[in-house]
Amino acid sequence: YDCDGVCLNDSDGDGVCDEFEIEGCTDPAACNYDEANSEEDGSCDFCSCGEPLSGYTLQVEEHAVGGIEGMTTYRFYIGMENASDFLSAMYGSLQNPLTVSTSEGFYNDTFATGATADGINPAFFPLFPSLEYDSWVTIGTSSQVTGAQVAASTVESNFQPWVGAFNSTSGMSGQDFAIDDWYGGAWYITNGAPNGVADAENQRVLIMQLTTAGDLSGTLNAQIFPDGIGADEIFKSFSFDGAGTFNANGESSSGAGNACGCTDPEASNYDEDAEYDNDSCLYPGCTDATACNYDASATTDDASCSYADEGYDCDGNCLVDTDGDGVCDQFEVPGCMDDTACNYDADATDADESCEYAEDGYDCDGNCLVDTDGDGVCDQFEVPGCMDDTACNYDANATDADESCEYAADGYDCDGNCLVDSDGDGVCDAFEIAGCMYVQANNYDAGATDDNGSCVFEGCMDEAAFNYNVYANASDGDCNLAPIADFNGDGVVQNQDLLDFLLAYGQTGPEWGGVDWVQAACNVVATPLEDLYTPTDYCAADEPVDVCAELGCMYPMASNYDPEATTESGDCVWTGCTDSEAFNYNPVANLEDDTCTYEICPDFNGDGQVQAQDLLDFLLAWGMTY
Structure with a gap:
């Protein structure tokens, strides 16, 4: 100071020297006001001291110990300021969370029904003593309601259920619970119900019973209608830790009662009556930094978070898309992407090698693309040919019948063999023509195919005749009773022929007196049949006919006549001279036996010598002409 008592330094002109200024809050309305402060430093706090104490409290009391072994039963009450105050609800929300925690969980009795006290019937206590210690919520009742009382109702969020915590059959039975999401929850009764008004003795309303072996804590919020007037509703929050009486949050004995609250009109809990901001402003939004709509300025989550679909970022782009086709690798669907393939998969996004195609000419169901005649064979694969399996050129591979079928002639198979050739x-039996098949026969039939034994062989049948034919089976009426004696071949039997005969007279064979022409004419020896002919064994053939054992020559005069044959084989032989120029030519003979002679043997009776009988026979022919 100077000598006049004036500050040497008083920068702010407040009459307090700078050296003696005391910085601090100088506003008497502030919670931290100190009348000793002389210099305002902007530190005034108007809200930390809260409201002055009201008459509303939370009272947590031990109700029973050991009702359930090792556990304590607690009852919770809301103490009222006025006897006529009405407790409407206990609630929780995003702005005012409700929580209940116990270190060991809490007890729910199996005989209780529901989460409220209305599920308790005291009449059952003697039978089920444990029922009395069930945990429940309520508004003013400890058991089923009576008279005008109204049972408490409950409401919960689908995203944050809590009622099951009071149900013994629930998966969350006895667990800690909270009601603090955007939708909230509560238990409540309607205004006017007598059980919502404080009891006359203690001026409080029962709200909950918990039985637990552990410690308990939490925060409970109450909606109260002062003097029962809903329009004047007030909300009180109470935090508790164990048993005791707890004042409403924000109230204290030093409370200034300033109008504190959120003063930001942009906040969801803006309070237009608040004069001082207490940092309680809530800015709802998505608070999850991993969400696509994360709001860094949000202070409370409003369940609005939206997230990228799995595999995508928030812009809808794949996190991993190796082939760059716009389909995330984890969602690729392998399959056939060729829409011309039978197994085309419209949902496939990643082409593999699984495509399967219809065969040429067919659709995917195996049906022909073109089948004009509807025979199930596609036109392009039709095989023209004969489809009649009775035809000789039947084609088992043919699918389209044309006019090419060829059939065996009647009675024959397709190889030209008889169907029946006995x-x-x-x-073939069907075409056999019966008749004489031997060309030397007089009735030979060139058209006959089956010899029926009817052949006629004409000749002299008189054994005494010189031209007797042993093979004849019919007389030709031309037997010669005189021998042919024209030795010199001049056509008449006369002196010269007698002279020739006399040259041989008295001679015997085979020398015949050395006369050459007699030897040539008389020394004829037939070749044996077995040297000329080998019988056919029909049953030894590669494919013997059915009647092979019956076949054989059936003409008795034939050289190879088979008396056991019953079917004419057509191979009869008659041995003899077959040369028509020879003197002994036999027109029936068909197998030469080397007996042909071209000179006349004078041994007419064939006894091996030329003697009187032969002379007599010669004389029979004397004078005959030929």
């Missing part, structure tokens, strides 16, 4: 002669 005698194996190559002529």
